[in-house]
Amino acid sequence: MTIDNPGVPLKSDWKEMDMPSPKTTGRLFPIIGAVFLLLVSGLGGTCLAKWLRPPVAGEVAHTVGLSLPPALARWKKPDLTLILTGQQYGYLLPCGCSRPQVGGLERRYNYLSALREAGWPVTAVDLGDIAQKQGLGPLTNQQGLIKYRYSMQALKKMGYAAVSLGLSEAKLGLFKILGEYALNDPDPRVLVANLSNKETDFPEQVFETALVQPSGSPIRVGITAVVGPTISRKMKDPIAQFGSSRDALAKALKSFEKKTDLRVLLYQGAMGTVANDDSEPIAAAKAFPDFDIILCVCDEDEPPGEPLEVKQADGRLTRIIRIGHKGKYVGTMGVWKTPVGLEFKYHLQDLGEQWLTPTGGVPDHPVIDLMERYAKEVERGDLLGKTAQSTHPFSASVPDAQPTYVGSDKCKKCHEEAYKVWESSGHGHAWQTLADAKKPGLRHKDPECVLCHTVGFGYKSGFVDEVRTPKLKDVGCESCHGPGSEHLKSTSDETWHKLMNPWKAKEKETATENKTRLKRIDQFCQTCHDMENDVNWVDQGFAKKWPKIAHPTPLEKK
Numbered sequence: 001m002t003i004d005n006p007g008v009p010l011k012s013d014w015k016e017m018d019m020p021s022p023k024t025t026g027r028l029f030p031i032i033g034a035v036f037l038l039l040v041s042g043l044g045g046t047c048l049a050k051w052l053r054p055p056v057a058g059e060v061a062h063t064v065g066l067s068l069p070p071a072l073a074r075w076k077k078p079d080l081t082l083i084l085t086g087q088q089y090g091y092l093l094p095c096g097c098s099r100p101q102v103g104g105l106e107r108r109y110n111y112l113s114a115l116r117e118a119g120w121p122v123t124a125v126d127l128g129d130i131a132q133k134q135g136l137g138p139l140t141n142q143q144g145l146i147k148y149r150y151s152m153q154a155l156k157k158m159g160y161a162a163v164s165l166g167l168s169e170a171k172l173g174l175f176k177i178l179g180e181y182a183l184n185d186p187d188p189r190v191l192v193a194n195l196s197n198k199e200t201d202f203p204e205q206v207f208e209t210a211l212v213q214p215s216g217s218p219i220r221v222g223i224t225a226v227v228g229p230t231i232s233r234k235m236k237d238p239i240a241q242f243g244s245s246r247d248a249l250a251k252a253l254k255s256f257e258k259k260t261d262l263r264v265l266l267y268q269g270a271m272g273t274v275a276n277d278d279s280e281p282i283a284a285a286k287a288f289p290d291f292d293i294i295l296c297v298c299d300e301d302e303p304p305g306e307p308l309e310v311k312q313a314d315g316r317l318t319r320i321i322r323i324g325h326k327g328k329y330v331g332t333m334g335v336w337k338t339p340v341g342l343e344f345k346y347h348l349q350d351l352g353e354q355w356l357t358p359t360g361g362v363p364d365h366p367v368i369d370l371m372e373r374y375a376k377e378v379e380r381g382d383l384l385g386k387t388a389q390s391t392h393p394f395s396a397s398v399p400d401a402q403p404t405y406v407g408s409d410k411c412k413k414c415h416e417e418a419y420k421v422w423e424s425s426g427h428g429h430a431w432q433t434l435a436d437a438k439k440p441g442l443r444h445k446d447p448e449c450v451l452c453h454t455v456g457f458g459y460k461s462g463f464v465d466e467v468r469t470p471k472l473k474d475v476g477c478e479s480c481h482g483p484g485s486e487h488l489k490s491t492s493d494e495t496w497h498k499l500m501n502p503w504k505a506k507e508k509e510t511a512t513e514n515k516t517r518l519k520r521i522d523q524f525c526q527t528c529h530d531m532e533n534d535v536n537w538v539d540q541g542f543a544k545k546w547p548k549i550a551h552p553t554p555l556e557k558k
């Protein structure tokens with residue numbers, strides 16, 4: 001899709017959106033630029049010295065041995081390959097619960113390595129939202145910071161030039177996340193040009209711009225980033241102070257002049273429901289035609305396959321790219337230098353199983369190594385033991401009761417048939433599956449895995465670990481039926497029958513009622529068999545899987 005920027009005045013809401021408010025023409029930038037020339041020319045020299053950085057360590061890639069994907073093998077070798085990612089939301093690697101799953105840092109590394117092994121000059125940028133905004137299900141986000149640090153380390157290994165920050169980072173606290181990484185390591189460089197207190201509160205941690213020229217490329221890339229007004233308003237971080245993104249962009253572009261061939265903007269703002277002048281990234285593209293590429297926030301999980309193009313008054317194009325969520329895709333912009341200017345080609349690469357590390361590439365794989373270290377750190381920190389335990393909803397239904405988890409063994413005596421079905425089902429060894437997992441190992445020590453693979457994790461008296469709560473390993477009876485101690489005290493108490501089996505068929509159930517009831521059971525299964533963890537559930541998952549675990553009480557026992 002192409003949108004024209006004829007240079008006519010833009011809608012008035014722009015002012016509120018902290019974007020340029022052109023009074024006469026759309027090309028307001030030179031005016032602002034002139035003002036800034038006066039204000040900042042004195043700073044130019046010092047800023048510049050910092051920009052021209054030597055290639056970062058990640059450019060020396062470890063050999064994985066994968067070839068270019070077919071779509072790229074048809075391209076003439078680009079003069080520059082710009083990798084665009086963002087909104088990873090804590091997905092370090094696919095959990096492996098089902099196949100095929102997409103995404104993860106290991107595969108991203110392998111993809112970038114394939115480009116580098118083909119001799120392509122590569123640099124990479126990330127929009128931010130690297131860690132998850134909140135913990136999984138009932139879990140607090142105690143892993144967010146750790147994941148942020150390991151992700152940044154992985155991006156460094158991949159030779160990222162710049163990374164911005166989003167709501168996820170703000171939710172964890174800018175002070176914390178910058179202390180977690182940028183304070184100790186300048187690569188990849190963290191950019192937020194309009195974070196106005198960056199020099200005072202985050203010196204040498206947050207920057208306005210980065211300039212890179214990957215080895216072997218004739219193209220000099222200038223990168224900047226801003227947090228747009230819609231998102232900065234949502235950032236409830238008391239330490240973060242945001243100035244005008246307009247002023248920051250004008251200043252950044254001014255400093256790029258003549259020293260860059262390609263200008264990239266990481267824009268923390270979304271397109272919104274309709275792509276028009278009210279969309280912040282489009283507004284930015286129109287107001288600052290000198291940006292060749294804008295990477296902005298994607299509202300949807302799945303990204304569009306092509307950039308949205310803004311045709312500037314002078315015929316140049318600004319390409320607005322969105323990359324989807326959870327690190328499933330990598331945007332790849334090929335750039336060629338021609339006598340008449342730069343030429344561009346875009347390829348959206350999904351990180352499917354073709355990007356798994358081939359056997360032989362594993363022993364010194366830097367990202368696999370990082371993931372193993374991540375898993376060890378989670379174990380060492382005893383995050384399982386530190387997970388907060390909330391009260392089970394049963395307590396709200398029967399206020400005086402204190403139901404606790406007792407373990408599936410306790411149910412065997414009276415519900416022999418149900419127990420048999422359960423014991424031989426996948427649920428009966430769900431914890432062992434985690435303990436046996438490799439690459440990385442120690443998954444049975446990770447709250448984010450244990451959550452669905454044990455009984456009552458995150459609830460009072462629920463699973464903690466195999467030593468403290470050995471009877472609550474695996475997906476047990478009480479994972480579905482809730483804590484059973486009160487039922488054991490009085491097995492004929494119907495209050496507890498009702499609470500523990502909310503799916504019970506009423507007598508003489510009609511076909512319609514049966515359908516509705518099974519639908520409810522199906523929805524319940526999906527609290528664990530969700531779209532991420534059981535990718536095949538959508539394909540008749542319930543119809544196929546319920547018969548494998550259904551355990552009606554035999555008639556003679558009723």
Ligand code: HEC
Binds near residue numbers: 406415478504
């Ligand atoms: C001492 C025997 C005994 C033990 C132990 C026992 N139950 Fe029961 N359970 C019963 C009886 C009796 C009923 C009521 C008859 C029926 O519906 O089968 C029942 C009913 C149920 C029901 C069905 C309620 C309904 O109305 O459909 C569920 C679910 C249930 N038990 C789960 C468990 C779980 C989980 C455990 C282990 C934590 C457990 N029971 C342990 C005896 C027992």
Ligand code: HEC
Binds near residue numbers: 426430434453549
């Ligand atoms: C508490 C989380 C949880 C809930 C709720 C849950 N499951 Fe599972 N289920 C799992 C886990 C984890 C596994 C993987 C066990 C393994 O292989 O280690 C699994 C595996 C299975 C398997 C075996 C794998 C296969 O494809 O044959 C079946 C069948 C299954 N679940 C059916 C269901 C059905 C039907 C429901 C709803 C009535 C349900 N599950 C509810 C967590 C859950």
Ligand code: HEC
Binds near residue numbers: 136433443453527533
């Ligand atoms: C939201 C619930 C949920 C979470 C969280 C979860 N799992 Fe699972 N896991 C499942 C379900 C459901 C299945 C069964 C899928 C199926 O039936 O195909 C499963 C199955 C598995 C399997 C068995 C796959 C197979 O081929 O048999 C592995 C391994 C696994 N999970 C690992 C993990 C790891 C590692 C984590 C943490 C990173 C994790 N799981 C977190 C729900 C979950």
Ligand code: HEC
Binds near residue numbers: 503551
């Ligand atoms: C994956 C979730 C899950 C697990 C695990 C599970 N159940 Fe159930 N159970 C259900 C559902 C859903 C129903 C309601 C099915 C229906 O009425 O059609 C049910 C029904 C029952 C009933 C009532 C059966 C009837 O005929 O009315 C009993 C008793 C029961 N479960 C006991 C157990 C025991 C004991 C275990 C462990 C050995 C267990 N369940 C494990 C989901 C589960």
